[in-house]
């Protein structure tokens with residue numbers, strides 16, 4: 001059985017393991033880990049919840065599928081009473097006053113939260129080095145970065161410290177670290193899962209995204225978290241995805257890939273040849289493959305970063321030390337804001353706030369911000385047209401393999417460019433999943449809006465094909 005959730009559920013029900021022993025084993029592994037995945041452990045809460053599950057089983061009561069299953073949470077989600085630091089100095093002592101909707105749904109289903117996970121501060125980064133808790137090390141090679149921003153979450157899953165983790169994906173933050181650590185990571189259609197209680201980075205592309213070791217576990221967790229929420233007006237009601245509907249490849253006849261992604265000078269030759277070899281295997285299974293034309297990938301990167309920086313400058317303007325966070329007092333209120341923000345935000349976050357405010361300022365906004373919005377519309381129309389021709393768009397997750405620790409900090413521009421294949425699908429608000437097959441950093445499967453089911457279906461097909 002592929003699904004770790006189902007396997008552990010069976011073991012709990014058969015009393016082959018106790019929930020307390022399972023939780024304790026994972027907490028010990030998290031505590032001892034040298035990959036820097038942990039910002040704070042939720043050990044007291046986790047063990048309390050585990051003993052309740054054990055008591056239920058001992059009483060002969062039935063338990064739900066997620067009951068007693070240990071999971072991790074990227075440190076940008078509110079969980080009442082826990083530290084929620086966004087890996088930043090500014091919020092290093094901040095405790096959540098409420099719980100995010102997506103996390104509450106998992107808690108209601110009985111899943112057990114173990115850890116708030118290390119990540120790039122406020123989601124700003126592609127390497128999980130922009131953090132006050134130390135760079136997260138890759139699960140396969142600790143000299144390399146874990147990817148980001150949900151690096152701690154992907155490594156915890158890869159190392160079996162958590163059964164699944166909840167990352168957040170604005171421009172690739174779930175998919176890219178999932179690729180770098182050889183696990184599955186989904187960015188659902190924007191609005192499928194409520195963002196309430198997810199610390200806002202760029203609100204128009206922020207998505208809650210599960211990371212796990214199988215398509216089936218992604219499906220289970222996605223179903224629990226999905227749904228309309230009155231606290232997030234962008235959410236919509238979606239039908240549950242049934243297990244049997246994703247175990248056949250019916251409905252997938254044609255897939256496409258972007259020629260200029262694969263022909264770009266920036267792509268690592270090995271990633272290119274592995275991708276093209278995967279395409280041949282897919283064709284051999286009777287699927288038609290079309291080459292698609294698209295904007296150059298550097299246009300995707302510049303459009304994404306223009307809008308993401310503008311949105312984060314606006315979202316983070318509330319963090320000035322007056323209501324939350326690590327306030328530093330100075331001569332007067334204005335100076336106190338300035339010192340608090342200058343001292344407590346990282347270099348990367350300040351770069352984005354300054355860039356974002358420039359993009360939004362008078363004299364620049366018409367030429368840059370409004371142009372960014374217009375390009376985003378054009379990109380979305382391009383995708384809609386593509387999905388009239390193909391059922392799925394396939395691409396490598398990244399043009400490059402994971403860099404060495406330290407390299408991304410030296411060259412932020414190169415780091416932005418490494419997001420070339422993930423950010424477009426964020427701008428289009430499309431469902432897109434990383435699978436750990438096909439290239440060194442995995443493949444990315446994308447479908448039309450609200451077609452998350454097709455993405456999971458194709459992932460199962462690829463597992464049997466590659």
Ligand SMILES: NC(=O)C[C@H](N)C(=O)O
Nearest residue numbers: 123125126170171172173
């Ligand atoms: N947050 C994300 O989705 C990661 C992306 N590299 C960014 O810095 O915006």
